[in-house]
Amino acid sequence: MASNSPPQVAALPRYDQLAAMRAFARVVEAGTFTSAAASLGMPKATVTKLIQMLEAHLRTGLLNRTTRRVTVTADGAAYYERVVQLLADLDELDGSMTTSQATPKGRLRIDVSAPLALHIIIPALPDFHARYPDIQVDIGVTDRPVNLIAENVDCVVRGGVISDQSLIARRIAELQFITCAAPSYLKRHGEPQTPSDLEKDHFLVGYFSPQNGQRWPMTFASNGETVEVTGRYIAAFNDGNAYVTAGVAGLGVIQSPLFMVQQHLADGRLKPVLTKWAGEAMPLHVVYPPNRHLSAKLRILVDWLVEIFAKSELMRPAKS
Structure with a gap:
């Protein structure tokens, strides 16, 4: 006897499309499934499954997968741009409709x-x-x-x-620099009178970039004249706190943001030098x-x- 029931169609697995879109955006930004999963607080297998279901839903490949890194396909790049804007709009909508x-x-x-x-x-x-x-x-x-x-x-x-x-940068302050040295250092080497003295008769505490290892010079300005000094050093650092500590220990002259050494100056552990030559101010930004x-x-x-x-x-x- 023939049945009047409609033919049975295998149901597609249900998935959270929004979660899949967020996972896709994080994979693109992080470059690997492992990093994306860690930042999302999800198992890597969950992120992988979400992306697979998203690609199946869209019927196109979004990512090129290799053993080391993930890159976007042409369709994936176009989709990513729209997804980022959509997620931003959704967050804004949520904020406007709640007490957040x-x-x-x-x-x-x-x-x-x-x-x-x-x-x-x-x-x-x-x-x-x-x-x-x-x-x-x-x-x-x-x-x-x-x-x-x-x-x-x-x-x-x-x-x-x-x-x-x-990047979007908002300037929030100016870092004022001061040049100083420990009394123990000045007792051994004397007090510099001009920036050029630092290159002849003194040691500086070195600071090098954490990014590329390049050593940063000291910069001085007076009456419209700007001078850069590198000089000799006993030790160099890529951390600001270590740099100041080395100055307090008497390893050489330092040039530091005032906020980092103000207490040392007040306690007498550091003494200002070259006060007629101001260190160049540095802008401070919050960046997103x-x-x-x-x-x-x-x-x-x-x-x-x-x-x-x-x-x-x-x-x-x-x-x-």
Whole structure:
């Protein structure tokens, strides 16, 4: 007897398309499934399955997989651009339809240098928590360059010129530099009178870039004249705290942001030198990638960073 029931069709496995889109965006940004899974807090197998189901749903390949790295196909690149914008719009919509603007919550990942973290940001964190108790801040403390997109970092605080023009940078302060040395060092070598003395009769504490190993010179300015000095050194460092500690230990003359040495100057462990020659000020920025939607919680954190640096007696206000 013939059945009137419709023919049975195998059902496609259900999946969370939004989760798959977020996973796809993270894989593109991180470059590997392993890194993407770690940043999402998911097993690698789950991320792999989500991408496979997304590709099956779209009926096109989004990623080229190799043993070392993942790259996007032409379709994947076009899809990624639309996905990033869609996810940003969705986050904005969620924020506008909930109480998150008034009571922001969630987790933020930022990265700052150790001196800024220890001297400025960490001491002020109790104030931030009192205002926004539902925001958790994961702070990476390092002088090394950070790939904001690949490492899923919301923002960084960095000094100097921002060379990557694709990033959004907001100037929040000026780092004022001072040249100084330990009394024990000055007793052995005498006090320099001009920057050129540093190249003839003195040792400097060296600082080299964590990124490329290049040694940074000292820069002096007076009456419109700018002078750069490298000089001899006994030891060089790629960490600001180690650099200052070496100066206090008497290993040579240092040129440091004032906020890092102010207490040492007050205690007499360091003494200013070449006071007629000012160290060139360095701009300080909070930086975030353009494809990171400036969510309510991130906007609040950025505004708070601007506020604490503007209030700090150890900083020079940012030039308008």
